Amino acid sequence: MEAMEDAMKWRKMYACGLLFILPWTAGAAAAETSGLAGDNNRGPYIAIDLSAGAPNDPVADGVYEADLGFEAGLRLGMGYAFEGLRLEGQIGYENFYLNNVNPLPGSPLSEADTTGDLSGPVIMANLLYDFGAPGGSRPFLGGGIGFARMKADYHGFYCSIFTLQCWDGEQVVGGSDTVMVWQAMAGLSTPMSSGNGEWYIGYRYFGSNDIELNVIGYGPVTQEGVQAHSLMLGWRWQLPTY
Structure with missing residues (x-):
């Protein structure tokens, strides 16, 4: 059953991979049929x-609250x-980044300093x-x-006040899951001083479905989805057409 679930998850990733290349292939076909190659707006x-921004603090099935302190992302x-409209993969x-795992009342976890991250x-x-x-x-807008x-x-960590050093401890929560995610963006783009492109700055919201994880020594838990409100900075280059 677990193998079937993993197969389904990777099929979803593969399907989304097809979505990644569709904008490019559709755009190339449009350029051939419309004769608009070389237009600066197409x-x-x-x-x-x-x-970089501030995430939420998701709760996991009444077991813990994950105190997430910082979101960082990179995208290509x-x-x-098509003039104003853009399709993009x-x-x-x-x-x-995790600040701490805070046990909730009745949780099997004990109070301890923790660190780590949720990433992928x-x-x-x-x-x-x-x-x-x-x-x-x-x-x-997008x-x-x-x-x-x-x-x-x-995972836990501990520090020595004598050597002013810290070490990673045992893992508290692990596991991975493939989940649906979404984003919304708004900002302002400005032409580069040289070259055929623009730089842009704006706001980005990122969210996900709930994530299935595993508490070590306890079992699987469902952690609420992550959300983040972030500042976005980027560059966009128009490619030559022939």
Whole structure:
């Protein structure tokens, strides 16, 4: 049964991978049929962006609260622009840094200092819209949906006041799960001073479905999905068409 579940999860990842290449293939076909290659507001492009922000503190089945302190993400996208509308496939990596695991009343866990992270690769299909004509600053809105393979590594740690050093302890929560994720973006893009591209800055919301994890010595638990409100900074380059 577990093998079948894993197979289904990876089929979902594969399906989302197809979504990643669809914008590129669709855009190439559109360029051939419309003769719009070379238009500064249309054509294929690549983009890279990073984010940093504040996540939620998800609860796991009344066992613990994960005090997440910081979100950091990096993404690479490939897409096609149809004037203001853009279709984009994106791969990336999300990392949620753990401040502490706080046991809830009746929990099998004991109070202890913990650290670690919840992280994994993400693949998404995005739809975005740029307002205004190219050549100047333009606001944009967008959203996306996809899948992530999130892995938890929450472990204890201890420090020595004499040597001013800290060491990792035993793992408290582990496991990984493939979950559906989504994002929403809003910001402002501005042409680069040199080159055929833009840089952009804005707000990004990221969310996920609940995540199935494992408390060491206790068993499986369902941790609430992660959410993050982040600042996003990125660059986008228009690719040449022939």
